[in-house]
Amino acid sequence: MADPTTYRPAPGTIPTDPGVYKFRDEHGRVIYVGKAKNLRSRLTSYFADIASLHPRTRQMVTTAASVEWTVVGTEVEALQLEYNWIKEFDPRFNVRYRDDKSYPMLAVTLNEEYPRLFVYRGPRRRGVRYFGPYAHAWAIRETVDLLTRVFPARTCSAGVFKRHRQIDRPCLLGYIDKCSAPCIGRVDAEEHREIVEDFCDFLAGRTDLLIRKLERDMSAAAEDLDFERAARLRDDIGALRRAMEKQAVVLGDGTTADVVAIAGDDLEVSVQVFHVRDGRVRGQRGWVVERSDNGTDGDVIGEFITQFYGAQVDFDATVDVGEDRAHGESVPREVLVPELPANAAELEEWLCGLRGSRVTLRVPQRGDKKALFETVARNAGEALTQHKLRRAGDLTTRSAALTELQENLMLDQAPLRIECVDISHVQGTDVVASLVVFEDGLPRKSDYRHYAIRHAAGDGHSDDVASIAEVTRRRFLRHRADRDAPPPESGEVDAEPQTSAQPRKFAYPPNLFVVDGGAPQVHAAAAVLDELGVTDVSVIGLAKRLEEVWVPGEDDPMILPRSSQALFLLQRVRDEAHRFAITFHRSKRSKRMTASALDGIPGLGKTRRTALVTHFGSVARLREASLEEIAQVPGIGLTTARAVQSALGGDTVAEAGPESEVVSVESVVSETVNEAEMTVVTGDAGRGVDE
Incomplete structure (x- = not known):
């Protein structure tokens, strides 16, 4: 736990202008972004007595190791810059109103x-x-x-x-x-x-x-x-x-508005939005997020409006949704809220700029709009109640699992970030690895990674121990490179968004590194960490046979009780790594099988292979086609058609096996990526998100 006084800037060095500030941790990762009308006044409040701070704010300032700021001209510029940085860096202590994917x-x-x-x-x-x-x-x-x-x-x-x-x-x-x-x-x-x-x-x-x-x-x-x-x-x-x-009229005179209501307690807040277009409710969305500070409902509304409408306009700028965007994707003429935020005037000006015309932000007082607002508020309260009923057990279980892991493994702190590695192959062919990440006991899929194992390429056999060592080395070499990279310069700059800088996710090491295997795999991973000088990461292995937990330097495994919440969490992490590795392995194997079905045919290159499978839909249908039908495909003449028909009717297809019977167009196109390129794309630099 860091002492905020060690990085507190001198009050006289902080400007009194409006601006945006960033807190970074010891690894240089941005953990919080905020805006202020007066930077000096706002930043000074973070360095007050720690006991008087909100629990979430207290955890943030003790996690941070530095603070920097950017001066802008107006509060509207501060709003825009804050939104851009939250979207760019994804700080862990900022509340994110992510789009609810559950609604069809x-x-x-x-x-x-x-x-x-x-x-x-x-x-x-x-x-x-x-x-x-x-x-x-x-x-x-x-x-x-x-x-x-x-x-x-x-x-x-x-x-x-x-x-x-x-x-x-x-x-x-x-x-x-x-x-x-x-x-x-x-x-x-x-x-x-x-x-x-x-x-x-x-x-x-x-x-x-x-x-x-x-x-x-x-x-x-x-x-x-x-x-x-x-x-x-x-x-x-x-x-x-x-x-x-089926779309009931709730407001007359063709009203176009968004009605926002919230319900919450000291820890969490539920936000509900009804999209009203031409007097009819066209859609509804809801979020339940942690309350970021001791702020008022107006502060929550201000944060929500900035993120929600900023994201909608980003979407409209990249996707053509037509002239009439009356389905919640754009800024309406009117936004009805339960309480006006302190910067309501600046928010209105910002929304007007996004829409290109007048936007009103106000609290409904009477009539149909007040009645509809009360309905939305009841929905927000019901959503919060249902969320608490669903999540109460999960929160308790995750906290118990992390605490139990800390005690059994004798860690300095609970392993809030856990990474797990698994190897997948079939008799030494198409050897791949997966790395999955769990934060606070939940999967963080945006940080998942795929690895194509390099030492096993063409060997015809697999060494899981060597594969574990290779993945560990590549993962922590990336961590060291990101950690040693110079951070972006801070100071007085323009309020333009810094889109070129990307968050350095792998500059943030895990508290616990789990490998799928027993003592040999654990010792291999630990040896790599010792070689690289990584001393702040604990390593364990989880063997499948008896679910034994292996610790480096110990001759005997640790046996956790079958009812242990810590064991359940480790099993879930290991199973997720196994699932993710199997998915990538099957994809890679499918590409190889596709190549074996159509590769090597004289006169049939990448473009013609794609044309053939696009036209017929699969290799199986291509095999059933006549010579004349094959020759009718654009770019395929009689000579090439005879070569294709001869190859698919001979031993070449039989060697490919049954999995080459149905081949998608995407597989044929993807097959042209060679092995070296695949290693780069799916390795440390790749982003293997399994959505």
């Missing part, structure tokens, strides 16, 4: 020739328009099922679409007129895109125009005595109205 959305792939409608979860992608988030996936499917009667857009996957195009026969939805069947040419690409755009307009709130148009068409059909068409249009209007009823 309706995605429309406008970047495809024939756009598709489907349920989607996860990060947004370029060229795809999103509606939601919805509370349940079935709500999206029900809405799509109602609307495809009126807007028969494609909902099938790329594989199904391609298959029906090849057989020239529509799917069931095409037969029942719930799809316009562009796969068989019933409509062309332009007509299908018009259908999809009408679908998007309806979900975006332009409902009255569409319904009035259908009513006019229905009347015209009835006057022409085309009663069958008039009946279909009548049913279509009914389907649209049923879909509209």
